[in-house]
Amino acid sequence: MAASAVEIRLPDWMAARALPAAPASDEVCMRLAIAVAAENVARGTGGPFGACIRNDASGEVIGVGVNLAMPSGNPLLHAETVAISIAGARLGEPGGVTLFTSCEPCIMCLGASHWAQVSRIVSAASRVDAHEVGFSEGAGTPQLRAEMVARGVVFVDGVLREEAAAVLRRYAGQGGVIYGPKS
Ligand SMILES: [Zn+2]
Numbered sequence: 612m613a614a615s616a617v618e619i620r621l622p623d624w625m626a627a628r629a630l631p632a633a634p635a636s637d638e639v640c641m642r643l644a645i646a647v648a649a650e651n652v653a654r655g656t657g658g659p660f661g662a663c664i665r666n667d668a669s670g671e672v673i674g675v676g677v678n679l680a681m682p683s684g685n686p687l688l689h690a691e692t693v694a695i696s697i698a699g700a701r702l703g704e705p706g707g708v709t710l711f712t713s714c715e716p717c718i719m720c721l722g723a724s725h726w727a728q729v730s731r732i733v734s735a736a737s738r739v740d741a742h743e744v745g746f747s748e749g750a751g752t753p754q755l756r757a758e759m760v761a762r763g764v765v766f767v768d769g770v771l772r773e774e775a776a777a778v779l780r781r782y783a784g785q786g787g788v789i790y791g792p793k794s
Contacts, residue, residue, distance in 0.1 A: 619683070619688060619697070621676075622677070624650060625675065628647070630672045630675070631643060633671040633672070634669065634670020635665055635671070637711070637733060638770075638771075640663055640709070640711040640733070641713075641770050643663050643672065644661040644675075644690070644713045644775075645771060645775045648661030648677065649661075649778045651677040652778060652782045652785075652787065656677070656679075657677050657682050658677075658678030658679075658689075658690075659783075660690040660691075660712070661675075661676070661713045662675070662690035662693070662710060662711060662713065663711050664694045664702070664711075665709045666701070666708055667709055667730070668704075668705060669706065673698045674694040674696070674701070676691065676695070676697060677690050677693065678693075680791075686790070687719070689716075689717065689720050690713065691710060691716050691720035691724065692723050695723050695724070695727045695729075702727050708728075708729050708731075709730065709732070710727075711733045712734050712735070713736060713778065714736040714737070714779070715734045715736070715752075716734065718748070718750075721756060730763070732766050732767070734766075734770070735774065735775030736772055736775035736776040741779060743779075744779045744780060744782070746789060
């Protein structure tokens with residue numbers, strides 16, 4: 612029989628981690644996304660990506676995620692989709708939400724952001740940085756992104772890019788598995 616439930620289990624070290632005080636600035640949120648990406652690599656609990664979601668009215672961080680694709684066996688569990696899942700019903704609270712992600716979202720995470728009604732997406736490392744270490748994000752993101760921009764979603768790229776790209780290189784350099792389709 613097929614599984615009747617799917618669990619998203621964050622690494623124990625994430626549960627122990629304190630969230631930034633509200634209101635959290637863009638820089639604080641991006642540093643959090645990159646820090647959890649780095650810790651995910653250092654502790655061997657998943658891929659080199661981190662993300663968080665902030666309610667822009669209160670400045671409260673309502674979800675934090677790391678890439679769990681490999682340890683969970685679930686290819687849907689990118690940092691962004693995990694953060695969106697953790698935020699869950701709180702995504703609908705007034706004020707709009709910003710997604711901070713340590714790397715430009717792939718097409719799946721852009722699609723998830725669309726359905727989560729994320730109003731702003733701030734990213735650090737670029738698709739090019741991800742490709743350079745072997746991740747193949749596929750085509751289609753420019754088209755979806757353009758449609759989201761037309762709907763009013765704001766994109767901010769390259770915030771603390773070098774710090775996030777360094778996490779990708781550290782992961783690849785220590786032999787981390789490059790999951791997903793091959794280039
Ligand atoms: Zn993704």
